Amino acid sequence: IKLENEDSASSKNEQHHNFVEVFIQLFAHGLFKELQRGIYKEYITEQDNLTTLRGKYLINENLKYNFTNSKIYCEYDEFSMDNTLNQFFLFALKTFLPFVKNKKLLKQCELVFDEVNYRHFDINNLKIHFHRLNARYKDSFEFALMLLKKFIPLFERDKKSFAFLFDMNELFEKFIGKIYQDIDATTIVQSEKNFGNLKLKPDIITASRIIDTKYKRVKSKDDLSVADKYQMFV
Secondary structure: OOOOHHHHHHHHHOOOOOHHHHHHHHHHHHHHHHHHOOOOOEEEEEEEEEOOOOOEEOHHHHHHHOOOOOOEEEEEEEEEOOOHHHHHHHHHHHHHHHHOOOOHHHHHHHHHOOOOOOOOOOHHHOOOOOOOOOHHHHHHHHHHHHHHHOOOOOOOOOOOOOOOOOOHHHHHHHHHHHHHHHHOOOOEEOOOEEEOOEEEOOOEEOOOOEEOOOOOOOOOHHHOOHHHHHHHHO
């Protein structure tokens, strides 16, 4: 994922509720930066019943629809923002909105697409052609697609990868805590407890025991740190 320094800085300055939100906000920052340079438009072929001639006169349609009125059925090219690329970005923004606390930036991007029709996309069968006029949007497109597909790492050459990073100590602690909560609903995960004048913050407290979890690769008892030994002894 290509990130500019200001993207990383803006992410650090914001209070995000979870790791997914960090990535969504980074996507929104990158997209909004390109939208400020100008929204992508392309010529779209339209057919409509108009009061004046525009583009190509359609003989069959005029005989069918305008036999008794004065309108002209035409086919013409409209330089429009309502194209497939912008429709995809609008779909992505609306998909990401429920997953973020701070919706301001995504809403700002969404407002730019006010003339774009919303449509649902099958992201597994999506093909968008990039050329010199829309190439600057390619990074934002690929970032959004990776988020939508929830990619897992693929460590092969020329394969795009996307990984969610977790603190394994915290994940293991919550995993063990959830198992105990299934057994005993009174189990508390991460809570401070007083032992006389001694304050401890055990990982897991049950009715009959206190549990501290560690996620470490240990080959023998000699690999245990002194701090870990003290904590287990307590």
